[in-house]
Structure formats: C-alpha cells, structure tokens
Amino acid sequence: MMPALRTAEAAERPAPAEPPGATRCPYLVVRDPESVWDVLHRPADFSPANALVAVTPLEGPALRVLQRVGFALPPVLASNDTGTHSGIRKVVAGFFTPATVTAMEPRIRELARQAAGNAAHQLHRSGHTDLVQTVAAFPPAVVMLELLGLPVRDLEALKRWGLDSMELFWGWPDGERQLELALSAAEFYVWLRRLVAESVDAPGRNLFKLLAEHGLSRTEMCSLGYFLLIAGQETTTQLISTTLFRLLEGATPMGWKEAASEAGARSAVRHVLATESSVPTWRRVAAHDTSLGGQQVPAGAEILLELSGNQITGGGAPADPSPHAEAGRGPSSGLIFGSGIHRCLGAKLAELEASVMVQEAAAALPGIQLRDHEPEWIRHLSFQAPRTVSVMNGPD
Numbered sequence: 001m002m003p004a005l006r007t008a009e010a011a012e013r014p015a016p017a018e019p020p021g022a023t024r025c026p027y028l029v030v031r032d033p034e035s036v037w038d039v040l041h042r043p044a045d046f047s048p049a050n051a052l053v054a055v056t057p058l059e060g061p062a063l064r065v066l067q068r069v070g071f072a073l074p075p076v077l078a079s080n081d082t083g084t085h086s087g088i089r090k091v092v093a094g095f096f097t098p099a100t101v102t103a104m105e106p107r108i109r110e111l112a113r114q115a116a117g118n119a120a121h122q123l124h125r126s127g128h129t130d131l132v133q134t135v136a137a138f139p140p141a142v143v144m145l146e147l148l149g150l151p152v153r154d155l156e157a158l159k160r161w162g163l164d165s166m167e168l169f170w171g172w173p174d175g176e177r178q179l180e181l182a183l184s185a186a187e188f189y190v191w192l193r194r195l196v197a198e199s200v201d202a203p204g205r206n207l208f209k210l211l212a213e214h215g216l217s218r219t220e221m222c223s224l225g226y227f228l229l230i231a232g233q234e235t236t237t238q239l240i241s242t243t244l245f246r247l248l249e250g251a252t253p254m255g256w257k258e259a260a261s262e263a264g265a266r267s268a269v270r271h272v273l274a275t276e277s278s279v280p281t282w283r284r285v286a287a288h289d290t291s292l293g294g295q296q297v298p299a300g301a302e303i304l305l306e307l308s309g310n311q312i313t314g315g316g317a318p319a320d321p322s323p324h325a326e327a328g329r330g331p332s333s334g335l336i337f338g339s340g341i342h343r344c345l346g347a348k349l350a351e352l353e354a355s356v357m358v359q360e361a362a363a364a365l366p367g368i369q370l371r372d373h374e375p376e377w378i379r380h381l382s383f384q385a386p387r388t389v390s391v392m393n394g395p396d
C-alpha cells in the first residue's frame, strides 16, 4: 500500500481542534467516550485499515522518492483488519509482557538517573537545558531496542526519522516539506531493511527473527518495524515532554516537588494522559454501511476518535487510563491507549517509563523553572507535545 491514497479534501483539515465549520473536515469526529468505545469494539464495522494512511495526500516528487526505495506499508499490525492480525500481535506482545516490563524497571531507572544527571550537569555548566533533549528523547528508544533484542545504535537518526515520519503521515506538510520528509522516510526505510536482513540471521532472540519464523515477508517486517520503531518510543518521549512542561508550568493538580515521589510522578503522568495524551486521536474507517449511536455511517467514512481530553468523569477526576483499567468493560475503563483487539501493546511500558523519567528528573532538578513559557508544539492529527522544555535554575 502506498501511503497517499486519499481524497484531496483531507489536506484541507488543519487541526483536530479547529472549530466545527471553519474548514471542511473529512472525518466523522467521535468524542463521546461510549461511542469511541463502541467503534473500537466493532472491528468488523469500523476497520483500522486507515491507521497509517497519510493525512495529507502526498504529491508526485515525494511519492517518487519513496517509490525509488521500494517503500511500502502493507497491513500487518495497527492497520491490519484481516485474520492474520492476532497471530502477528501475539509475536510482538511476547516482547512486552507485564513480567518483561516489570523486570525492565531497574534499567529504566538507571537510564532515567543518567539522563537527569546529564541535565543537571548541563544546567550547571551553561545555566539552562532543554529537558526534551536531555531527559525525554533517548531513554525510551534505548529501552525499546533492548526489549526487542535489536542493536542500540543510530539513536540521533532514529529520533529525527520518527519525528519526520510523524509529520509526513499525520501532519499537513506542503509539497516542498513533503519532499524533505520523504527523503528522511526513505533513509529510515533503507536503514530498516538492512536491520531486518541482519536481524533474521543474528544469534539470540529478536523481533524480526521471530516474525520471520512466523512467516512474515521482508516487506511486511519493514512495515511493522516502521510503525513500531516510531510508536514504541517517540510517543513516550512526547508524553514525558508534555508532563514535564505542564508540571513546571504549574498546570497540574500536583506540583514539581510532589513529582519527585513515585506516586506524585505517576499521578502527573496519568493526568496528562487523560487530559492531553501524546496520542490524542486515532482513526478508523467504516467497512460498510453501518450506524453509530443511531446515526447512519456510510461505507468508507473516515472516523476520528478522540481518546484524550474527554475523559474527565463527573467528579472532575480523570478516568483511570492505566493498563489495569482495561480489565473492566465499557468506556470508563480507559480509552487512552485504544481498546479492543488493537489496544496498544506498549501501554504498561509507556506509563512506567514516563513515571520513572519524570520522577528522576524532578528529584535531580529540584530548583528549576521554565525558561520558555511558549515553546513550539508538535500538533499533528494524532500526535502532540512541546518540541522543547527549556529550563533554568530558579531564584532560590
């Protein structure tokens, strides 16, 4: 599947937060948690086939760059609405079991302490630091690669590729910007193809070896790797960035000091997940003529589900977005990580990583304050976070 098979009107949508009627929105926007839950639990009616389709139709020059390297995203996991999904999901889930994630906590804490120490050092040396770069960016990528049994290398490039691909597929780039982003996506794809080829013959257990044994083709493995190597770390980086920013801004119910405790950090992360998660929306497409909450939905209608920002319960407290909440039934059991057969496989890991990173940063940097109160934000259809969290030492 090439990524550009969309109607041109999709390009006219600037942001999900636009007032209704400001521009023609190509999506049926579903906000009510019960309806969101309903859509996610009716995969035969509402398919995830559009999960990785470019929000903005790609133009000729960008498409040619991708075609030259054989770039393709056949449905394997997030966009797979066929019977092969559950078997592939099982293979990937084996790398992120609750026990594996729990066992990873000491390593996550070690990386978090190192990162917070680097931030403190830079603050001492130059008087300021950007917590996105020093704290949030790299540990999630290291943890993901280690869990998948893949070599920890080219981290700077991986971070750049992830951000560029998010913008290419979920942003609103014009033709010139598309070309730049497509060059980056093509570079990532070529790197990935080499990694897949190397991994299937490598000693020990790794993601691509197990997927090859499961019967996936090289192209299918590249497609899965393309999604997972971005989804498995950049979303967590963005959750950490927003949490750090909102804490330092004083916009959370708990303060920076409280975030230095395990419970304080966890509540701050849960608050941000519920109110402005790094993945605030996700898409589905109507597989055939159907209905939702009494409203007719024609075949092919594209649906935008609001997962975050609408989860405040009657009492004003955010609904519990934790992985454990999935054990319950119904919308109150949390929609932040999706729900049903495609629910995020990294939910427990992401929440743990974000809590530990925030806790260690707050503990190591007690006296800091924001240096820039109005940073630039990543605002794509399904991803959001401040690009920088620039801080300096406070008055005391």
Ligand code: HEM
Residues within 6 Å of the ligand: 040, 048, 077, 078, 079, 089, 092, 096, 144, 228, 231, 232, 233, 235, 236, 239, 277, 278, 279, 281, 282, 307, 336, 337, 338, 339, 340, 341, 342, 343, 344, 345, 346, 347, 349, 350, 351
């Ligand atoms: C804050 C961090 C994260 C957020 C907010 C997030 C959110 C989501 C959402 C909303 C979905 C779509 C679910 C659906 O269609 O029902 C998803 C799918 C997925 N996520 Fe995450 N995610 C995060 C981190 C991670 C991490 C760390 C990993 C891997 C370790 C990961 C792996 C996946 C996978 C594999 C899927 C597709 C599952 C399937 O289709 O069966 N995610 N995620």
